[in-house]
Amino acid sequence: MSTELCKDETNDVASPQVAEASLPVVKPHYSSRYDDEAWEVSVTLPGVKKEDVEVSVEKEILDLKAKRIFDAPEGWRPLGDDQSDRSYRLRLDVGPEVDPAGVSAGLEDGVLTLRLPLREESKSRSIEVQ
């Protein structure tokens, strides 16, 4: 397995198909690590609700879309530029090793953790030295 997960494809998107076209599109911070079984990618999405996150893996590309809309209570007046509302978009080349069917995701405290399991044939094996 290679360490090519980090190839960032976000900027290759010609026109992001995000749900809210009027929102500014921001690339979220992320970090990744791997073990023998899977890649784990951690993406910071503060203020984003579970129902506003969409993750797909297609043609070896992980595509994450999310949006954050803050409905300010009545009577609240913004002071300065209000940049609360935004779309997040992240595209990562996960390579052929990842099994798209097994991808799982959890959102906690504004951090989305994605677990991308490796295909059986891509997992590392111990080799007995004779």
Add this chain to the structure above:
Amino acid sequence: MKLVRYNQTAGRPNEWNALLSDPFSMFAPFFGDTCRSSSSSSTPSSVSWYEDDENYYARIEMPGVKKENLKVEAEEGILNLSYETGKSECETSGQCESKRFSRTLRVPEKTRLSGIEAKLEDGILSLTLPKVEEKKPVSIKIS
């Protein structure tokens, strides 16, 4: 004998530089990372301010921060937010140095510091800062 996957850490960015350019990006849990997105490609964690007739309101991005590890202190027009990674978090991330971060925030002059309320939800710290009641003129009846 085992073949062990090479764990690439050489390309890791300087954490202090990241801290200086975007202090709160360091709140994100990170691992023995092989890559991180650069701060420049994303908006730095932001603070949004609002007000109504009674209060000021601040919404501060703090992804990955747990309520029990966050301390908010107010004094003389300044709000100090400090955060320390707890032991359980350090066990999860596999990095067992505890980390401390802090940030100060200037609060509006008319804030009544004793009445500030804070709530942490979905990685956003929401603060309600009551305004000091202005002294209204009292009308005096002329007899």
